[in-house]
Amino acid sequence: MKFIPRSESTRQRIVELTAELINKKGLLGTSVSDLEKATGMTRGSIYGNFPNKDAVALAVFDYNWERKRKLLFDGADSHSSYKSKLLSQVLLHHPSARTPFTPGGCPLLNTVSEADDTNDHLRSKAAAALISWTKNLTEIVEKGIEANEFKANTDCLATALQIISIIEGASLFFRSTQDMKYVNSLVEAAKRIVDNICV
Template sequence: MKNDLSKAERTRQFIIETTAGIFNTKGYAGTSLSDLTEATGLTKGSIYGNFESKEEVALACFDYNLLKINRAVQQRLDQETSFHKKLLVYVQIYHSFTGSPFPEGGCPILNTAIDADDTNNLLKDKAAKAILAWKKRLIDLLRGGIAAGEFKTDVAPEQTALSMIALIEGGIMIAKVTNDPTSLVKILKTVELLITQIKT
């Protein structure tokens, strides 16, 4: 049963995996240590043996949630060759925000951004960096597409990238709070429109 990871590293990972959805659902303030002990079956002693504080668990959980999504996106991006189709990957991935690769509670970037923006600076920073990295990836695809002659030269990459993110995240918020997934589908149609409009 030898594993590469030490017992502590495995427990640490186990805690992250089993509580990532709780933080994403209930928020940082709304998640208590007893939520963590209940979900993991571990005691406070064990959790504090592997993490310095509740905050450190929350930060690790965000990283974990984000990584899962980014990996799924990257994998889908690698399958597409044209810049146009690569952009459409985002429409497809976010078509459903429940289930893999999303944790319980929906998009962790959105949840953390709202949950932490006036409360926890470390979490806020992580959410901000995730948004900026996403924006950068989109801008690179847009610039690539322009350079490749796929997209018009008068495209405003930053505005387009930001608008895509806003539509997707706003759409998730609307669909979730109104309990109506078709709202998101309609909003993603607008993202598609945006992408189609810039084609040469």
């Protein structure tokens, strides 16, 4: 039997109020008591709108990824050159940008780190988001080639994968070491990748 939430507005409120908590602590690290405290709601109210804690985490991932996706894609759309569109995605991740991503780091990196061996539904959602991001960057490179900004022999997919790997790698290094030298070095590496494909 399909689960029907009592209230879509309450369901959305639960997602918004637990987005930071679950991104920081993960599904396994978040208790029902944590959800109650974050929302100010009873267990009954939460489970009247979600069948279980996993469903809350899935909805929260969608919410967090949509926030990040909008920042990335809107940021790219605000630039006229394809080089700037690519670089904007890198620079938005630099800590100095103070971009309003969900606190706790990248929801993709956090979710995959936790869910790869523990929750196939969450892992699949993260994979779909990552593939969507990859396609978006690949299309930017393809359009840059069409506009004669990038070299015709550029491997579009490989370029997108390198940029995303550098962005996520920079996040990993900064969160683990708190040392900006690694982030700055990786940002410069991303800039070189983009410079090297320019005509």
